[in-house]
Amino acid sequence: MATAVPVLPAAQAKALADAYKAAVAARRQRTLLVLAIIVVLVFVSAQLAHVRPLTLIANIGNFGGFIGRTIPKISAGNFFGDIAEWYWAFPKWLGLLWQTILIAYLGTLMGAVVAFLLCFHASANLARSRWSRIAARRFLEFCRTVPDIVFALIFVIAFGLGPMAGVLALSIHTAGALGKLFAEVVENIDMKPVEGLSAAGASWVQIIRFAVLPQVAPGFASYALLRFEINVRGAGVMGFVGAGGIGQEFLVAIRNFYYTDVSAILLMIIATVILIDLGTEQIRHRLINPEGVK
Template sequence: MAKTLAILPAAQLAPLAEAYRAAMAVKRRWTIGGLAVLAVCTALSVWAGQVDIVKFWSGLPRFASYFHDILPRLRFETFAADMAEWFWNLDGWLGLLWDTLLVAYVGTLAGAMAGFVLCFLASANLTRSPVVRIFARRSLEFGRTFPEIVFALMFVYAFGFGPMPGVLAIAIHTAGALGKQFSEVVENVDMNPVEGLTASGANYVEAIRFGVVPQVLSNFVSYSLLRFEINVRGATVLGFVGAGGIGKELISSIRQFYYADVSAILVIIIGTVFLIDWLTEMLRHRLLGIEGGAR
C-alpha cells in the first residue's frame, strides 16, 4: 500500500532544524564536559596513586621471569618422573583444597540464607516500614563493606587459626552481597500475585512464600552459584591469614621460595576454579532455561 510523506514548508522546517541543532549542541557540550571531568579525575587518580608507567614497563620482565622460575623443567624422556616430582604432595594438597571448598560452600550457604531473609525486608515493594527497611539495608551494606580478609583477621584473633574464621568471614560478606542482589530482583517482581494473596487473607510470610519466591527462585540460585565460584577463590586467599585451606600452604611455599610447590598448587587451584566455573555455568543455564549448556 503506497504511502505519501508530507514535506513541511521551509518556513516550518527551519525552526525545527534549529531546535534540533541546539539540542545536539547541548548534548555535545555535556559529552565533552563529562569526558573532560573523567580525564581530570583519571589524571588526579594516577597522580595520587603514584602510578609510574616507567616502573610498570621495567617491572614486566621481572614479573614474567617469576613465572618462568616457578615452573619446573619437564623433559620428554622423563616426563612421568618429572610430573611425579612436581606434584609430590598431591594427596596433601588435595586434602587442603577440599578444606577450602568446604569453607567456601558452608560460608556461601550461610550467607545466602541470611541474604534470603534480609532481602525481603530490604525491598521497598514488600516492606512498608522505613525503619525495618533501613535496618535491613544498612545490615547488608555493613556485610559487604569490608573485604573478607578483614573479617577473617578479626575472627582469627577471636577464635584462632582454622576454618571457622574463613567460614564466618565469607558468610558475612556473602550475605551483604547476595542480599543486595536478591532485593533488587524482588523489587522487580510482578506484585499482582502478592496483592491477590493478601486480598484473600494471606499474611506477610505466606504472600512472600507463594507470591514472590516462585518468581525469583531461579535467579536466587543462579546468583548463589556465581557467588560460590567467587568464594572458592576468596577462601584460598583467606588461608594467607590463617583461615585454613590450601591458601596457608601456598603462602608458606611462597615465603620459603619453594618455587615448584608454588606452581603445582597454582595449577591445582586454577584447574579447580575452571571445573567449578564450568559446572556452575551449566547449572545456571539449566535453571534459566538456556539450551546448549556452557559455551
C-alpha cells in the same frame, strides 16, 4: 500509482540542516569535553595513587623473571617423572584444595540462609514496617562493606587458626552481598499474586510462601551459585591469614621461594575454579531459562 514527495522550501530546508549541524557539533563538543575530563581525572588519580608508568615499564622484567622461575623443567625423555617431581605433594595439596571448596560451600550456605531471612524485610514492597526495612538494609550493608579478609583476621584472633574462621568470614560477607541481590529480586516481582492473597486474608508468611517464593526461587538459586564461585576464590585467599584452605600453603611457597610449588598450586586453583564456573554456569542457565537450554 506514484506518490508525490513533498519538498520543503529552500529556506526551511537550509534552516533545518543548519540546526542539525549545530546539534551534532554541540554533541561532539560535549563528548570531547567529557573525554578530556576523564583523562584529567585518570591522570590526577594516578598521581595521587603513586601509579608510575615508567616504574612499571622499568621493572616489568622482574615480573617475567619470577614467572619464568615458576615454570618447572620438563623433558620429553622423563616427562612423567618431571611431572611427579613438580607435584611432589599432590595428595596434601588436593586435601587442602578440597578443604577450600568446603569452606566456600559452608560460607555460601550459611550466608544464603541469613540473606534469605532478611531480604524480605529489606525489600521496599514487602517490608512489614519502615524501621524493619532500614534495620535490615543497614545490617546487610555492614556485612558486605567490611572485607571478608578483615572478618577472617578477627575470627582467627578470636577462635584461632583453622577453617572455622574462614567459614564465618565468608558467611558474613556472603549474607550482605546476597541479601542485597535477593532484595532486588523481590522488589521486581509481579505484585498481583501478593495483592490477591492479601485481599483473601493471608498472613505475611503465607504471602511469602505462595506468592513470592515461586517467582524468586530461580533468581535466588542463580545468585547463590554465582556467589559460590566467588567464594571459592575468596576461600583460597583466606589461608593467607591462617583461616584454612590451600591459601596458607600457597603463601608458604611464596615466602620460601619455592617457585615450582607456586606454579603447581596456582594451576590447581585455576583448574578448580574453571571447573566450578563451568558447572555452576550450566545450572544457572537451566534455572533462569529452562526451555532455552538443551
